[in-house]
Amino acid sequence: MTKFLSADDVEAAAKRRGLTIPMLCSEAGVSHPTFYRWKAGAHTPTLKTYQKIIAALRARRRRGAPIVRGQEASQ
Template identity: 40%
Template sequence: MAPLLTPADIEARAASCGKSMAQVCREAAIAPSTFSRWKAKKTEPTLDVYRRLVEAAFAPREVA
């Protein structure tokens, strides 16, 4: 089984897709503070939140 992505991995992927973490959090329907707490190791995301973050970070950027 592959290791889980870290907050830094998710940030790097979002950046490579031209997305800010605020945009990724919006797409994942979570508060940016939720991601910040995970990044600061104050909490761990639920599996559902983790899945939504990864999907949002890896989704192609929508062009308006």
């Protein structure tokens, strides 16, 4: 059985990759209000939308997360 990530899980994964939700949604080709409706429980994403979001997270993981502000000096 396939386990889907919750909106909170997706948001945490985006944050670990240095992405805001608007940035993630832009990369996925999904509107960020759609994501926020999903997070609020007012909307369930279609499988296609969910796949776009996950694909954007995976693509970012392959490219490597950018340096997060404030960490430049410690590297």
